[in-house]
Amino acid sequence: MFGLIGHSTSFEEARRTARSLGYEEYADGDLDMWCAAPPQLVERVEVTSPTGKTIQGAYIDSVFVPEMLRRFKTAKRKVLKAMELAQKNKIDISALGGFTSIIFEDMNLLREQRVSAVELDWQRFTTGNTHTAWVICQQVVTNTARLGIDLAKARVAVVGATGDIGSAVCRWLQRHGIEELLLVARRPQPLADLQQSLGEGRILSLEEALPEADVVVWVASLPQGLEIDTASLRDPCLMIDGGYPKNLDSKAAAPGVHVLKGGIVEFWQDIGWQMMEVAEMANPQRQMFACFAEAMLLDFEAIHTNFSWGRNNITLEGMDQIGQASVRHGFRPLELFASDHPETALTPA
Amino acid sequence: MVTMTPASASLDASAHADSGGLPDFTTEAYKDAYSRINAIVIEGEQEAHDNYIAIGGLLPDQADELSKLARMELKHMKGFTACANNLGVTADMAFAKEFFAPLHGNFQKALAEGKVTTCLLIQAILIEAFAISAYHIYIPVADPFARKITEGVVKDEYTHLNYGQEWLKANLETVRDELEQANRENLPLVRKMLAQVSGDAAVLHMEQEDLMADFLSSYQEALLDVGFTGREIAKMAAAALVG
Numbered sequence: 001m002f003g004l005i006g007h008s009t010s011f012e013e014a015r016r017t018a019r020s021l022g023y024e025e026y027a028d029g030d031l032d033m034w035c036a037a038p039p040q041l042v043e044r045v046e047v048t049s050p051t052g053k054t055i056q057g058a059y060i061d062s063v064f065v066p067e068m069l070r071r072f073k074t075a076k077r078k079v080l081k082a083m084e085l086a087q088k089n090k091i092d093i094s095a096l097g098g099f100t101s102i103i104f105e106d107m108n109l110l111r112e113q114r115v116s117a118v119e120l121d122w123q124r125f126t127t128g129n130t131h132t133a134w135v136i137c138q139q140v141v142t143n144t145a146r147l148g149i150d151l152a153k154a155r156v157a158v159v160g161a162t163g164d165i166g167s168a169v170c171r172w173l174q175r176h177g178i179e180e181l182l183l184v185a186r187r188p189q190p191l192a193d194l195q196q197s198l199g200e201g202r203i204l205s206l207e208e209a210l211p212e213a214d215v216v217v218w219v220a221s222l223p224q225g226l227e228i229d230t231a232s233l234r235d236p237c238l239m240i241d242g243g244y245p246k247n248l249d250s251k252a253a254a255p256g257v258h259v260l261k262g263g264i265v266e267f268w269q270d271i272g273w274q275m276m277e278v279a280e281m282a283n284p285q286r287q288m289f290a291c292f293a294e295a296m297l298l299d300f301e302a303i304h305t306n307f308s309w310g311r312n313n314i315t316l317e318g319m320d321q322i323g324q325a326s327v328r329h330g331f332r333p334l335e336l337f338a339s340d341h342p343e344t345a346l347t348p349a
Numbered sequence: 350m351v352t353m354t355p356a357s358a359s360l361d362a363s364a365h366a367d368s369g370g371l372p373d374f375t376t377e378a379y380k381d382a383y384s385r386i387n388a389i390v391i392e393g394e395q396e397a398h399d400n401y402i403a404i405g406g407l408l409p410d411q412a413d414e415l416s417k418l419a420r421m422e423l424k425h426m427k428g429f430t431a432c433a434n435n436l437g438v439t440a441d442m443a444f445a446k447e448f449f450a451p452l453h454g455n456f457q458k459a460l461a462e463g464k465v466t467t468c469l470l471i472q473a474i475l476i477e478a479f480a481i482s483a484y485h486i487y488i489p490v491a492d493p494f495a496r497k498i499t500e501g502v503v504k505d506e507y508t509h510l511n512y513g514q515e516w517l518k519a520n521l522e523t524v525r526d527e528l529e530q531a532n533r534e535n536l537p538l539v540r541k542m543l544a545q546v547s548g549d550a551a552v553l554h555m556e557q558e559d560l561m562a563d564f565l566s567s568y569q570e571a572l573l574d575v576g577f578t579g580r581e582i583a584k585m586a587a588a589a590l591v592g
Contacts, residue, residue: 022580025587036558037586038566040579077562088570 002057002299003086003094004292005079007064009245009280014065021274035074037063039082041089045273047296049329055299059275060086062100066245069099072107079103084115087124092304095128095295098244105164105311123306126298128291130308131326132263133168134319135290136242138333139262140173140215146336147236147258149214157182157213159206160220162190165242165263168314169217174198175316182209185220217262218243222251230254260336263290268330287334297325372554374436374492382552384441387433389546392445393480394426397509400456400472407465411516418509425502432495448545451538452476459531466517466524467531473513474571475535481506482563483555490554510567514574521576528575532585539564 008014011031019027021042026034043059062082068074079100086094096104103109104127113120144151156173160166161183170181181201185191188203195201210216211232219242228251235256241248242262249259270285281287291308298307307322308314372379401419405412433440452471459467484503488496517524540561543550547557565586572582 023583025584029587032558033587036561036565037583038562038569040583042579073556074558077559081562081566084566 001089001091002055002295003089003091004057004059004097004275004295005062005082005086005094005100006059006097006275006292007062007066007078007099009066009098011065011067013280014063031065031067034063034065035068035071039063039078039085041085043273043275045271047267047271048269049300050268051300051328053300053329055296057296057299058086058089058091059273060089060094061275064099064103066099069103075099075103076107076109076112080109080112080115080120083120083125084118087118087121092124093295093298093307094125095289095291096125097128097289097292101127101129101291102244110310122309123304125309126291126294126306127164127308128289128294129164130168130314130318131265131294131297131322132242132290133165133172133314134323134326135265135333136165136169136217136219136240136262137172137176137319138323139240139260139335140169140217140238141176142333143238143240143258143260143336144215147238149236149238151176151178151215153179154214155180155182155212156215156217157184157204157209159184159209159216159218160243161185161201162187162194163219164308164311164314166217166219167194167312168319169219170194170198170201171316172319174200182213184209213237216240218248219262221245222247226251228252230257233257258336261334264288264334265290265293265326265331266334267293268332290331290333293326293331294322297322297329297331300329301325371490371492372552378552380436380438382549383433383436383438385444385549386546386553387429387438388440388442388445389448390429390480391426391433391440392442392449393476394422394429396449396453396456397472397476397480398422398426400468400476401509403456403460404465404468404472407460407463407468414512418512421505421509425505428498428502429495432492432498435494436492448542452535452542455535455538464527464531466520466527467535469513469516470528470531471535473509474517474568475539477506477510477513478567478571479539479564481510482567483560486555486559486563487553510571514571517575529585536585 008017011034014034015027026037040061040063041058042061045057046054047057048054060082062078064075064078068078082100140156141151144154156178158166158170158181161170162185170183173181181198183191183195183201183203184206191203195203210228211234214234215238217240221243230252233254237257239248239252239257239259240262241259246261252259264287266283267286272285294308298304307318398419401415401422405415408415456468456471459471481503484499484506488499491499517528543557543560550557550560569582569586572585
């Protein structure tokens with residue numbers, strides 16, 4: 001059985017969802033009430049791969065909302081309690097979605113293995129980052145081709161290059177072969193280390209990198225107050241918004257700039273669940289975060305282990321393995337919308 | 350899913366690691382707060398003992414089992430009394446008696462009316478779930494002596510929670526309405542009781558929100574096991590959160 005641990009995108013959204021799911025009392029509650037509320041197993045689903053294999057899963061809402069990010073103890077407890085609930089429900093492999101994996105990593109929750117009476121078994125959890133990294137790389141390859149960008153001659157800026165997903169994307173692109181990697185991140189030392197381990201790549205500030213890049217892979221959340229000088233960007237420029245939350249499209253709207261939601265996959269058939277509507281997917285019956293899909297893939301493949309775990313442990317072999325499973329079980333990385341391409345647009349303006 | 354967060358929302362764990370280790374058990378402020386919290390625990394165990402014996406009167410075929418549970422509670426009471434002695438604290442029993450009065454009153458009323466379900470909800474679910482969560486939150490910030498005692502107690506309390514769960518589960522269809530009613534009347538008391546001692550609990554490095562959250566988790570888990578759905582429980586739990 002697979003599990004997805006998620007949360008609403010905002011407190012208001014969470015209240016609306018609570019109401020639609022029949023949790024009226026929670027819908028009326030204030031933020032303090034939500035802080036004390038326990039996680040909820042809100043939905044069970046059954047998913048069938050094109051191979052014919054069927055697996056069961058559950059969606060656990062951590063009852064965390066981004067408004068709680070500043071309440072460190074609350075945020076920490078929300079993630080651990082949701083993991084505890086997954087484990088108590090004997091879920092073999094659960095993916096940490098949205099902010100939950102960020103909280104897990106940044107607050108070093110590996111030190112907090114004991115939750116009340118339960119000893120968390122890390123083998124039952126995955127960040128899903130290997131699949132996310134693989135999906136983002138596929139999105140780069142497929143969509144540069146659609147935009148007429150020759151990837152072999154392209155400069156690709158990776159913003160958040162030293163992170164778990166960012167460094168994996170760098171290694172994969174290096175193997176694939178591109179003109180040049182532009183490495184962007186906040187902290188200088190990890191950047192220097194990454195550059196050394198890659199044996200290539202140019203370290204730049206965000207402002208320096210953007211005008212040079214044919215492709216920008218964002219795997220960091222956007223700095224608040226970020227303004228992008230869209231006039232200085234290349235035309236065409238492919239931007240993969242792989243951060244969380246995904247709000248790049250409003251910052252980089254300009255002719256020739258193509259923003260694609262990164263790390264999102266589409267399943268081959270409708271799933272019949274309610275929960276991805278919460279994540280504001282364009283096609284919530286089929287689309288989901290690639291990290292969630294990783295839990296499904298691991299369950300389809302009966303790989304019940306923490307496939308993606310810890311920082312900078314993603315290997316190219318792991319990406320190949322999860323990528324093959326992804327194709328086999330009917331997932332497809334999200335592509336630029338048809339309306340971006342006049343030749344494929346179905347309806348005239 | 351991503352590893353870099355905006356500077357303004359940076360989750361720098363080092364700056365916010367748990368408010369730093371153990372409290373100083375020797376200060377007057379600690380001992381003063383401890384005299385009330387410890388008294389509540391002692392009184393709670395005494396009430397538990399009396400309550401299980403009383404429930405045995407309503408369920409004669411279970412009286413032996415219940416008196417076994419009751420004896421365990423007395424053992425716990427002695428353990429917690431030793432914790433106070435160890436710190437040189439005198440438990441404020443008058444405070445604790447008053448603290449428990451509303452819940453005690455509700456239990457006695459239900460007992461007089463022969464309402465087994467209400468009695469079990471109050472003692473075997475509410476009080477046990479609360480005790481388990483509070484003990485779990487207490488253990489990491491307890492003095493070494495109390496820590497050992499409390500760890501031993503927690504193991505027993507699960508048996509008690511389980512006893513109430515099993516009985517209610519077996520009888521759910523006939524007791525559902527009474528259980529919901531008992532929940533409405535008693536769950537809000539737990540929140541009020543918690544709020545009353547949140548200052549003292551904070552001196553012991555136990556935060557009200559943690560206590561409430563952990564209690565609700567245990568409570569939810571117990572009711573799920575009894576056979577309520579997540580939505581029904583959320584409705585019931587809301588009585589504690591917004592009531």
